[in-house]
Amino acid sequence: EAQVTQNPRYLITVTGKKLTVTCSQNMNHEYMSWYRQDPGLGLRQIYYSMNVEVTDKGDVPEGYKVSRKEKRNFPLILESPSPNQTSLYFCASSLRPGTGARIDNSPLHFGNGTRLTVT
């Protein structure tokens, strides 16, 4: 089954304790992205990756790191979590979104989310 798998689904941690949220997709997608979802703020992009070893900041990258060493995996790393990073996180993937003048409008496939609480 084609899917984006995030782990864990729920995570409670304390301020400053490094954590990693894993994301894996089995669709051979080039593009992967992390979002956070907060009430009243909708979805905000944290980081994205156009392909292996190619990552870039989204709208709210502060306090987060990512890596893309393999095509299928795109972990989100919080080196020193803080309470304002309490949120619902989603990983998403798609075929390449296009470059230059060409836009590939393949839809995003989302994981089921990770609810993170930082106390």
Add this chain to the structure above:
Amino acid sequence: AQSVAQPEDQVNVAEGNPLTVKCTYSVSGNPYLFWYVQYPNRGLQFLLKYITGDNLVKGSYGFEAEFNKSQTSFHLKKPSALVSDSALYFCAVRHNAGNNRKLIWGLGTSLAVNP
């Protein structure tokens, strides 16, 4: 600035009645428009998209959306609502700028279908 607006935080409809979830956008150039649905405790799922061509596009679960260029709108519709349609709906637009091709998201509309 590029933006997407979903003017209603919540929409309530009775089962069997038609439903509309509104979306308006402001982007430069030709917009590429999407609707996604989020069921409780799940990630977003793609419903439908407008790229070009016929202004009425059909998608999953009996949903359709109408692109109106003059009104810069892309409203989601369904002729007969089901209780199982109750969910959070997001409108998004992608524009031709930069390499991110990122989507600009609306804040979502919560749809409640009452039996």
